[in-house]
Each structure stands twice: as structure tokens, then as C-alpha cells.
Amino acid sequence: MKSEIDIKLASYIATEILKQPNRTVDPHAALISSGLIDSFSLIDLALYVEDEFGVHIDDSELNSSTFDSIDQLSDLIQTRS
DSSP states (O other), rough: OOHHHHHHHHHHHHIIIITTTTOOOOTSSSSSSTTOOOHHHOOOOHHHHHHHOOOOOOOOOOSSHHHHHHHHHHHHHHHHH
16 A cells, blocks of 8 residues: 555656656656656655655765665655654
8 A cells, every 4th residue: 555655756756757647656666777767856856855744865865775766765754754
């Protein structure tokens, strides 16, 4: 079952980053390493996460080790909330 965080992240990525509001983004899918989102979109996503969920993202965390899937992002948000 998807969490509310997963749903918000998937919706933001589909609508604001990919500009495909009807697209379903798999929470396990690679975002960065697959080329689905680029470095500019990564910054936008980090700012969204900080604003929407009230967590701080360090610049050193903007990489595929931390931000490569919705699952990873959701886990990061939950540990910092």
C-alpha cells in the first residue's frame, strides 16, 4: 500500500517534473540513474521535499544513493519527520 508521502511525491514528479500528469511513477523505479529526471529536476524535487514535508536536504544528499526512487525519498522523509 502506498503511503501518503509516496502519492504526493509521485504526483509531483509526474505533474511538475515530467509534465505528464496522467503518468504513473512506480515508487521502486530509478529516477536519476535511469535518466528519468535530470540534475535541474533533482534540485526542484529537493526544494519540493523541503517545503512540503519540512525536512532539510543537504546538498551532499542530492545523488542517486538518496534520491533515486520514491521509496528512498519516502524513507528519508519519514526518518526526519
